[in-house]
Amino acid sequence: MSDKDLTRQEEELSLSEFEGEERQDGHDFGNWPEFAGLLFTVFVAWLIFFFRG
Numbered sequence: 001m002s003d004k005d006l007t008r009q010e011e012e013l014s015l016s017e018f019e020g021e022e023r024q025d026g027h028d029f030g031n032w033p034e035f036a037g038l039l040f041t042v043f044v045a046w047l048i049f050f051f052r053g
Contacts, residue, residue, distance in 0.1 A: 013021070
């Protein structure tokens with residue numbers, strides 16, 4: 001892997017290169033991190049409004 005490969009953005013990759021990197025990575029978390037983050041954000045906003053009025 002060269003330095004040029006490390007700085008390439010996903011938009012610059014072809015579909016086959018992107019899918020190959022995703023398969024090589026081996027992690028497939030699905031969408032639950034986004035849902036957990038959204039739920040946490042809503043919870044924090046609720047806490048702020050609940051305790052601040």
